[in-house]
Amino acid sequence: MPASNQGWPEEFGFQLGGNGPSYILSVEEGSSAHLSGLQPGDQVLEIEGQDVSTLGTQALTALAQTQKNIPPSIGVVSRIQQVRGL
Incomplete structure (x- = not known):
């Protein structure tokens, strides 16, 4: 850390x-961000x-x-919707 x-x-x-809002673009596997559950597409x-x-x-x-x-605590909301095949 x-x-x-x-x-x-x-x-x-x-x-x-x-440019406002900000989004998570990528998360390194095994990082503190990854372990805390951040995912690409999350809006801060x-x-x-x-x-x-x-x-x-x-x-x-x-x-x-x-x-x-x-690290500072951050609150996010997921903006990626999962699509499932039938």
């Missing part, structure tokens, strides 16, 4: 994208209880890097 949030999100095993809604649902990736990353908790 990194000693600070300066490398968030990459050092915690995931990448973000989006909160950081440490703060509403960030309209922030783009740069603003979201800057905010997360200033948080005291390592």
Whole structure:
């Protein structure tokens, strides 16, 4: 686990994208992000209880890097709908 949030999100095993809202683009298998259940396509809604649902990736990353908790807690909602074959 990194000693600070300066490398968030990459050092915690995931990448973000989006101009507001922000989404999880990829999650590294076995990373802390993967173990916490983050999945590609999840929309980031909160950081440490703060509403960030309209922030783009740069603003979201800057905010997360200033948080005291390592890693900062994030709230997400899945935006990928699974389609099952019949």
